[in-house]
Amino acid sequence: MSNSEVNISRRSFVEKSATAAAALSIAPGVFLHTVAEAKPAEQAVTSAVRWGMLIDTTKCASGCTACVSACNTENGIASHNRPRTDQQWIRKVTLRDKQTKHEISLPMMCQHCESPPCVDVCPTGASFKRKDGIVLVDRHICIGCRYCMMACPYKARSFAHETVDNTVDYVPRGKGTVESCTLCVHRVDEGGTPACVEACAEAEHGAMIFGDIKNPESEISRQLVEHGGKQIRADLGLNTGVRYRGI
């Protein structure tokens, strides 16, 4: 019994290694920025990693909403044509310097704070931070009080006012609960990258980098060391997982 289990895990390990090797040699000269290691499905997340994102606003094109539409498709978010109450996990924001008229375009979403105010105020424990730094809403426990929405300085959370009938099976969503960016946790747990990051790269902007900010070898850490990355509202001392360049 135990022997066969060992063999199965060994086999899957060998397969994964082979896949990784094949992926690395996909084409000569192609530089792979992130080779994420998928954790085994039965393994719990640990605080050895902290997922984060670095957004280069100098590469983010104004008018491009590839990340927003990718997020909506991935998570089954549909508009009810009521912009004031429609759910929104990621949005494009334009900052304009009044003096110089210089404009910056950037995507804004849950910043996955190390000390999230939404978690502080949640009366039921539905708002929580996973060990790997991803801030989530456990909709099984959420009572829809929307306290977290008031506490969030980034206006990152939305409330599902209406019945959700276009859910996908890996992102269950429903009426009467609060929701926000999950960093595509269903993808991340399987070694993937968030849909927005992928869409940004596909649109050839490459303004978003996703990775483990605790791993000094990761692309995001190297970029952060080299160029730095600013927090929005750093004065609040939340130590956000999403950082920006060029603001």
Added chain:
Amino acid sequence: MQQLNKCMHNTLITIAGLAMLAFSVFAVSNFAWAGEKPSFAPDVPHPTNGSTECVQPEDEMKKNHMNYILHQRDETMHNGIRTETYSLKKCINCHVPKNTTARFGDDEHFCSSCHNFTGVSIDCFQCHMDRPMGEKPLGKSPHNAQISKPVPTKVAGTSIENTEGASNNE
């Protein structure tokens, strides 16, 4: 007068006893035959994918499926453990036919066939899908997103070579 009361009392006890006896005979006639489903029990649809064994023996699942699912729910939500065995998604993928028109609430749906009968209401399917999902919206599985696309990095107005070749793979 007192004697009359006592007589009535005895009669009532006898009637009650007879009623209980009649009920137990009825109950036994319904349940006694091993393997035979009582006529009033619901028709629970069996998996259509050919599998004959559940993740636990049938009796255990009948009694305790909710505990397995609840435990897995918290493990997945809070610890990112995404094993399939006890996940609600696995239940649905196995027990509900792919192109079914039955929705939760219909007697033909696997979950509601029994839940309607027992009068136990659940709210799983206010959020979760009550049927297997077909094609993923993007037409690709999250599993395929193992490696992020090469990011075209502009260095002084020129992009690094080979990145265009890679994007042609799409």
